[in-house]
Amino acid sequence: MFSEGLVIALTAVLGGTVSVVLAIMIIRQWDGIRSAPPRAAPENRLESRLQPMVFLFQDRMLIDATAPARTLLSRMPAPGRDWDRLMQWIGPRFTEAEQRLTALPQHEDIELTGEGGTGSARLRLTAENIGDGILRISLTDPTAENTGIIVDSLAQQAMEEELEMLRGAMDQTPALIWRQDAQGRITWANSTYLRSVEERADGRLDWPLPPLLDLSDPLAGAHAQPPRARMESNGVISWFECYTHHAGDETMMFALPADAAVRAERSLREFVQTLTKTFADLPIGLAIFDRDRNLQLFNPALLDLTGLPTGFLTARPTLFDMLDKLRELRMVPEPKDFRSWRQQMNKLENAAATGRHVETWLLPGGQTYRVTGRPHPDGAVAFLFEDITMEMSKTRQFRARLLMANHVLDGIEDALAVFDPNGELITLNQSYRDLWQDEPDTLSAALAHWQERIETGPGFQALKACLTAAGHAQRDHGAISGPDGKLLRWSVSTLPGGQRMLRFRGPESLWEQPEKHADEPRQPRAVGAKHAALSQ
Known part of the structure; x- marks a missing residue:
């Protein structure tokens, strides 16, 4: 019994010991597997990456x-x-x-x-x-080298798509884009720049790339903002606006096409030069003020007409400064006082800014100026100074001569009236007014008035036919019964320009006869003569 129990006990102890040893060995083996370096990928997989x-x-x-x-x-x-x-x-x-x-x-x-x-x-x-x-x-x-870099496939795909988009944008842009180092050597350029280099070099493309634009050229507009540069290729000159961006020791250059802007500026410059030459030859003084009423442009005639100093005008004075200077030079109408003068000038400025305004200045020196104010775009205003002294003098002379001619016409005993080819009345004299008690506007109105006041007959019909005929009438003279029953002789004359002059003349009294004794009866011969005249 004792020996059997001892055997069983020793067997149990030995089994537990073996179990513990096996467990320790398994744990150590597991730790060794976990701590061992990963196995290298197969050669073909490593080579592909x-x-x-x-x-x-x-x-x-x-x-x-x-x-x-x-x-x-x-x-x-x-x-x-x-x-x-x-x-x-x-x-x-x-x-x-x-x-x-x-x-x-x-x-x-x-x-x-x-x-x-x-x-x-x-x-x-x-x-x-x-x-x-x-x-x-x-x-x-x-x-x-000697490293395996593992990149997330989704991130790699996103970066490649973005890179492809950026490359496409840089290659499709019409601008010249390049990068250069501190020594001015070009280290990168887009497709537009490369194509331009190939066109200039007959298809050759050597590195480092040659520069296409020279910003130091004084004719290239380096003073402009942004600077401009020009490029000549096959006899054609192209203009570019250049922008720079510094990135460390290198500089990114962007050259945008500016041909349209250069053409527009050249056209504007030529247009301004043409206007300047035209203004210089004008006899009318010109002064243009901007929206702040500062002088921007004037021509030499303004100096001659106003006597303003050249230095004063080139200093770009304001409108009211110039008007005050004209007042000092006695080149404006003499005002009663300064307040009324200022109100008058304010009225002139406001009227010129809102619409065309014309004034006539009678200067103390006897000259007469016409001042015209006209609005311009963007609130600007232009003033024109014109010397009309000679014109006013001729107008006065013409009016005096016309008045004298009217007095001469009024002094003629014959009744006169002149009509244009369209039948409009041009002029008549006082004898006509006294005779017919009328001042018609047209020939048709005159004929209607005559027909109401006289006895019509063959003589009146002949007069009407002569005045209304398109061509030459058969008769240009005759006689009619006047408004007072007396006989009137008429005649029509053709004047230059198709105008016609009608003349009425009273003949010697057909009723007058030599004196006879009172007891002698009056002969009725005149009555027969009157009726004979009306039949003409």
Whole structure:
């Protein structure tokens, strides 16, 4: 019994010990598995992610390339051969890379380190001339060697889409965009700039790129804001407005087409020059004031007419300053007092600003000026000063002569009336008014008035036919019965311009006879003569 119990106890102790040892070994094995480094991916999977960028060229013709290399070439927007597209990408990053690759001897290699890059990356270019014109070019990033960089696929896709959109926008813009370093060397340019370089270089594209615009050219409008520069290509001159943006040691340059603005400014300048020459030859004084009533433009005639000093006008005085100066020079109408003068000038300014306003100034020196105020766009106002002294003198002379002519006509005993070809009355004299007691406006009104006051007969019909006939009438003279029953002789004369003058003349009294004795009867001969005259 005792031995059996002892055996059972020892067996139990031994089993527990073995269980503990096994548990410890399992735990240690599990910890070792968890702490062990991850196993490397298969060779084919690693190669697909970290495949190098290698190009094989034979006489500048691409014969083979790795997948990343082909991807780089496919994203280069410049047309042409694969070699040219690669040089476009390499040129800004490796100085004189194309020249050194072209002159590389056989079975030799070179290694170049990039001068710039994004962030802290500095690319490395390795080239080897294998022979038979075959050139092997490798591009690597030293900061990424021997490391596996895992990128989120969604983030990578989003960045590539945004990059593609930005590249498309930069390549499709009509503006010239480029980047240059502190020494003025161009390190990057968009497709528009590259195409312009190819047009000027007959299709060649060498790095570093030549500058297309020169802002230091004094003829290019460097004083303008923004500065302008011109570019000549095949005899055609194009203008650009240039903007700069500094990014560290480099400068981004943006040149926007400005041909339309330059043409508009040139047309405006030529138009202003034409107006200036025209104003200079005008005998009328011109003064244009802006919306603040400061003088902006005047012509030489203003100096001659007003006597204002040239220095005073070139200082751009205000309208009221100029009017006060004219008052000092006694070149304005003499006012009763200063208050009335100021009110008169305020009225002139307000009337000119709201619409055309004309005043006649009788100057103390005997001259007569016509002052015209006219509104201009944007609240400006223009004043025209015209010397009408000679015109007023001739007008007075003409009026005096016309009055004298009227007096002469009124002194003629014959009744006169002149009608134009349309039958409108031009003039008549006092004898006509006294005879007919009327002053008609038209020939038809005169005929109607005559017909009401006299006995019509063949003589009146002949007069009417002569005055209303389109051509030459058969008769231009005759006799009618006057408004007082007396005989009137009439005649029609043609004047220059188709005007016609009608004349009424009273003959010697047909009733007068030699004196006879009172007891002798009066002979009725005159009655017969009167009726004979009316029948003419």
